[in-house]
Amino acid sequence: MSGSPVILGLEAATGVSSVALMHGGQVITRRHDHGRARTDALLSLADELLAEAGVRRSALDAVACGRGPGGFTGVRIGVGVAQGIAMGVGCPVVGLSTLQILAETARAAHPGRQAIAALLDARMGEVYAGCYRVDDAGWTTAVGxxxxxxxxxxxxxxGDWLGVGSGFARFPALAHRDGLVGCEAGMVPEMHCAMALAAARFAAGEILRPEALEPRYLRDRVAHQTPVGGDG
Incomplete structure (x- = not known):
């Protein structure tokens, strides 16, 4: 395929839902921050973006989606809407970690920052956590x-880490942990910040059939795992 891909991106795992469209090398975005994710709100945002860009759904090369971890309902809705659109179009999906989308949001806001700790409030007195370093290509890559x-x-x-996400808002003492040089508890995962990563994954063939995209809840795994340590 020649030219840049046309990719619709959806992220709904937190209280803020965001939708982005990559078209002609440009990215436009919409967000819904009125509480819990809703299927109709996500679809409405997607249709607004497609109409603004003058792009039909049938022109989509892929649908990218944050697959969690995050709120159970939001993750399920985001994945379900992504699957539905992709199945209707007959295009593949690109699954992205919501924590990595948050890390990409932090990378975009702080271009010089090389180490990002993404924490989301997981309720039940726990956090979803991921550590990311920016690699030589400029992408965030998971450390463990x-x-x-x-x-x-x-x-x-x-290392010297920037902490971001609602986990720090829920547990303010975490902002004082050794290794943190800054903290932005109010930062949320913004899909438009991860669209270049989604396009790179698409170009590398890291795609799935829509029905193969699975939510990542983490809560069905063993909790209280030993956190990543050492030099990463």
Whole structure:
């Protein structure tokens, strides 16, 4: 395929839902921040973007989606809407971690920052956590696995880390952990910040059939895993 891909992106795993469209090398975006994700709101945002760009759904090359972790309902709705659109069009999907979308949002806001700790409030006294470093290509890459943890067990690999996400708002003491050089508890995952990453994954063939996209809840895995440590 010649030219840049046409990709619709959806992220709904937190209280803020965002939709983005990459078309002609440009990215436009919409967001819904009125509480819990809703299927009709996501579809409406997607249709607004497509209409603004003058793009038919049939022109989509792929649908990118944040697959969690995050709120159960939001993750399920985001994945379901992405699958529905992609199945209707007959295009593949690109699954992205919601924590990595948050890390990409932080990278975009702080271009010089090389290490980002993304924490989301997981309720039940726990956090979803992921650590990311910016690689030579400019993308965030995971340092170890994402995990679900008791905040008291959370520790950072060696380095100077920027902490972002609602986990820090829910547990303010985490902002004082060793290794953190800054914290933005109000930052949320914004899909438009991860569209270049989605396009790179698409170009590399890292795609799925819509029905193969699975939510990532983490809560069905063993909680209180040992956090990543050492030099990463």
């Amino acid at each position: 696995a994402e995990w679900l943890a008791d905040p008291d067990t959370w520790a950072l690999p060696t």
